[in-house]
Amino acid sequence: MILLVMLFALLVLRENTKLAELNDKMYQHPFSVSVAVLEANNDILAMHRYMKDVVLATNKDELEVAISLVEQHEHEVYRQFELIKERYLGNEGKINVAYITFVDWKSLRDEVIALKRDNEDQLAAVITKGKGAAYVKVLNQRMSVLQDFARNKALEFKDNSQHSYDASKSYLYAMLIFMLLSSAITVIFVILLVRRADDYRNEAEERFDDLINSSKISMKKKEEKIKRAHEEITLQNKDKEKRADELVIAKEEKGKRADELVIAKEEKGKRADELVIAKEEKGKRADELVIAKEEKGKRADELVIAKEEKGKRADELVIAKEEKGKRADELVIAKEEKGKRADELVIAKEEKGKRADELVIAKEEKGKRADELVIAKEEKGKRADELILANEEKGKRADELILANEELAIQNKEKDKRADELALANIELAFQNKEKDKRADELIIAKEEKEQRADELILANEELAFQNKEKDKLANELALAASVFTHAREGITITDAAATIIDVNDTFTHITGFSREEAIGQNPRILQSGRQSPDFYVGMWQALLKDDYWSGEVWNRRKNGEVYAEMKTISAVRNKRGITTHYVALGSDITPMKEHQDQLEWMANYDVLTSLPNRTLLADRLSQAMVQSLRHHNSVAVVFLDLDGFKDVNDVHGHDVGDDLLIVVSLRMKEALREGDTLARIGGDEFVAVLADLASVEDCEPVLGRLLLAASEPITVGDVVLKVSASIGVTLYPQDSVDADLLMRHADQAMYEAKESGKNRYHLFDTVQDDAVKEQRENLEAIRSALDNHQFILYYQPKVNMRTGAVTGVEALIRWQHPKRGLLNPIEFLPVIENNPMIREMGEWVIDTALTQISQWQETGLNLSICTSVNIAAVQLQQPDFTERLATLLAAHPDVDPRYLELEVLETSALDDVGHVSAVMNACMARGVNFALDDFGTGYSSLTHLRRLPAGLIKIDQSFVRDMLVDADDLAIVEGVIALAKSFKREVIAEGVETIEHGIALLQLGCELAQGYGIARPMPASDVPAWIREWKPDISWPT
Template sequence: MITDATATITEVNDTFSRITGYTSEEVLGKYPRILQSGRHSSEFYDEMWTTLKTQDRWSGELWNRRKNGDVFPAMLTISIVRNAAGLVQHYVSLYTDITTMKAYQGQLEHIAHYDLLTNLPNRVLLADRLSHAMAQCQRRNQSLAVAFMDLDGFKKVNDNYGHNVGDELLIALSQRMKEALRESDTLARIGGDEFVAVIVDLETFEDSQPVLERLLKAAADPVTLGGNLIQVSASIGVTLYPQDGSDADQLMRHADQAMYVAKHEGKNRYCLFDTVQEKASKTQLESIDDIRLALERREFVLHYQPKVNMRTGVVIGVEALIRWQHPVRGLVPPLEFLPVIEGQAISLEIGEWVIHSALTQISQWQSMAFNLPISVNISGYQIQQGNFATRIAALLATHPEVNPFCLELEILETSALHDISKVSATMNACHDLGVRFALDDFGTGYSSLTHLRRLPAQLIKIDQSFVRDMLEDADDCAIVEGVIGLANAFRRDVIAEGVETIAHGVALLQLGCELAQGFGIARPMPSGDIPEWISNWVANDSWRA
């Protein structure tokens, strides 16, 4: 749409007519306000015009109204065209109807926060509520309990009566357990037959015991389904905050550990996490000094997990995954040492070592006639360093034989939450160097559509937690489908991680996702094993059908 200096419409194209329903004859000579939806305040439009007059350009989302009265979301960019004297000659507006994208966003936001089967909060919303509850504890000088619950005997119900009856049992028990809690508490289903309760406003552990007893009873009381009397029970692990001074993720892990103790001790009971024992059992592995020393001793190694196109059988690249070849403990996985150095200077050194090692490996494979891109995981702390793009350029300069396109940097979707503008600018600077980006663990953040619009990532990785359970969990399958839809809407490639079986691959292909990685394809392996694996690997016939 083009207007003159008085904002009178002088020209529209066919796309404008298709989006709004107005013909050019119906809008020429009129003002764009005929499209206003009534959803925006006058302040919104005042700010738009102020920005436009001072910067000669405005871009953003807004709601407009079609000729038939329907309100729709649009991405709008308005630019000023000035004459030789610097006076406004025209305003040029570019519209994009983002109704489909908004629909995907709404679908994702709903299914990413609630369990479709039980309508309870899921793990994402649970994490948010737990963080808020922890902050409230600090302000009120109170405690909270995190109770991790796993149903005893639930697998036998599925085996004996089928998954439909199993689902009905989960719905019935979730309602009972929710009623066993107080109004201020939270109950979430985090997958399968696992539930987590956050019990707040506590002074001592004893204050939580009546609630825990009610949860045990709610799980253990028989349920009649389809004429069958079904009975299970629950094993519950509990940890207290701030007595257990961990972060939210660690509180969940500690409660999970205590749950396994409850199962070992006979099931149908609760067990309190022993913080004293935990502190006493911590090893020197958690020392930052030990990790720094390991870097100096070259004890870190990279293993590589292939990424493939399931339909064509082509190996499209590998992901580099760090391991610690510990002289005493053997091969130590990253989750046992990377969280210790998060936000520390040593994490930047290790991050650069990984990139340098990956570039060296690309060069070595090229000499063997294997042109294989490598993706490297980048922490949020690392990419938000002011000199990140400069450091990438320096590392690339030490490997001039390597095409920068062969290096892909994976960042967690949540890494960009704090300063998305800064992260976007850094990514664009790296993109100018020829380096590609992937958004890792997509679907676990809170602003997925914003990230897709503003972050120049060519590849979207569906988080393995959704892929792993998608065959049994309708929520996870819906999230996977929503992420694939969003990626297609934004013309991004999409890859699923956590593909563990042939059936996972078939389901993903049916949803339109061809790229994948996971144990069902190959486990991470040393670099020396990759060429032989590529030579021998053939995609499953059911994928290539």
């Protein structure tokens, strides 16, 4: 049992270690990543705000201060990115995307700073509010992805931690159940031993009394029988003597006239004969006595043999017991916990075996003494035989004398008469000898009866020895029961039927503090702590009276007043008549286990630093509040609160001061809430409050104001006065009808909006805005999946010279081969990624695919000495390494001449940074690549811009071409663009030529190059060669 308890303890220790490791992982990895992402995001927002200060600076000093603040926060962002890369547990590609976006933003910031220093304030402001804000928004989205992953990872660790906690709790419950079962088994074992000892004692006493009574009766009957036999023999001897006297008198009367001499001689002969006969009879009786003694010796030998057989059986019994002892030893080895008691039982049995061996030896000693007695009797028999031989010799001499007398009797003529008389006398003597033989037989029978009584006494002794063994066994069992009672690890209390304590063991004294003398005579109520109600004890007694058994946890009080938890088992003890005589209670002190369990539960539900509920308990409270809200038709507010400036406190004053600040702020905010509201800390400087029972949105505004005030009031920590503020996001349920997790996320999003709006304020979550953000996120994920699964393809639209009919080039146009929606035009997906770093990846894919297609057309023998144009997004063109990346793509297709590639740049994107775009275009043209200005006329077209951009081709936007036949303004714009291109010696091409009339009008204006549905629709690459071979210009177009 001890080994099992130790095993359970090791399992609990292992689960607690695992729990600690998981908590450490949660705080050292996902938690720290989430904090780092949050701080980086805050620094990015701060950089954007200070960039606005850069634009609004009125003098050089203000400009330098603002630039210094931007650089300071930039350094912090880089540091946070290093921490994120070190501890981020997910796909590092997501980190790299966010990092590259941040790095790309630097060129834009540098441009704004350069413009500001050149006093181009308006352009710097446009870039900051436009592209700069777009970068910040994209960065926020990228950082949100990282933060969501880190939070999900933290939740995963939390779930694992909860699982480890449940396993630890299961092991604790298993240990409690095991101790309960062992206690119950101990009670049952003690009860059985007590009952068995009573049965053995009663049975042994009854058998002993019966044996003694039967032995006394048997001895008395046998003595009376022997006494009556002696009296009968005495009466018979007297009768025989009387008849012999009468016979002698009769014989004397017949021999009245015998000669006195003859009579004398005859009398002498008669006496001689009688002497011989008497001697012969004595010899016979001696022989018979010897034979009887020999028979008695044989019976003694048989008795000894029988005793030896009994001894052998006793030896076999001892051997059998020793074999059982061996098996018990083997059982002891298998069950180490019970080995001690089994060894004691085996030793007791071996002691009994030794006593049995000693009894056998004693019996053998008695047998030896019986053999010596037989030998002594044989020696006496030999001496009796020698005496008989001597008597026979004397008898021979007497016979010779009788012959002499007979000869004398013949001579005196009375020979026959005396012979007859002598024969009668001999007959009488023979009758007397028979009577003597009968008495000898009776004497032998009496001896045999004495020997039988001796055997019965031996059996009685054996029965007494058996009873002594049973008493020893009973004594051993009682000693074992007493040892179990004394040394049990559970506190044992024995009461009478009236629940008065009659005995307790040492463990009871150790647990309760009451000594045995103090407890005996008391009622167990002296241990009651008052924590359980009277109904609890009523239920306990009802179970005892019904089932004779009760088990459960009880809170008791020690002698010193300390309350402790006890696992209690109470059993009723009944006698043979079914009447309850005692109650036996076993109790184990489980206070350390309860305290450990409470500690685990507290750690699983509360924050260690602030003692506020953690995320786990918050989820439970929020779920309950949502249920109550639906039931009572009111609202619940989820308030997400983040401290502003907490990072600076940690950086300047250290984490210890930051912890003290969190403790003070948490206490203040808790006091600002209403009774029944919940404030939880979910990590770092983030708190969540649940405000229940709200009739309207306005009801939560006073609480939100108190929370802002509690966070913004100065706090003194040591000698330092600290000041922070809070940004609060709020969402209401069921107005925001989502689950608890989404409520938390919506409140979090609203909190970021509060930070964007200037901090130290609260912001209500907007479901419409959230739907738009959600749709944007879903679209981005779908486009990302399409790129990964190669769902994008290129279609090609020809460009022709309407006057000569020559094909001058093709424009590569991207299409999305959607698995469900079919072929999608760019207008349905490109705006989604316009300000997303994914646009750069897609642009490079378009260039690479177009180069691959040019190479394939060349391999098939198509003589295509024309350009393939590709559209370039502004974000891609403004990348610092655009020229190098383009060179890499060209190097991957060495068989393609770079002059066959034309890059179309939107005029609007080129105007955002004319200097940078011009430099990039010149660098690419130096490598042989051509450029065209797309959608010319839609931007702020000017001669200065056109002069600075080295594009060889100008494309008139289709919006002007399409309506030029019906709108004079559009026609004027088209004429102006054509004239401008000719002035700068640039080629011009019109987009959106849909009819023959469009072509005629353009030719009349001097524009020969065109593309549009009136010429050809975009087509797959495989259809281009056939179209080129078959295409002819319309006959109405002038040549």
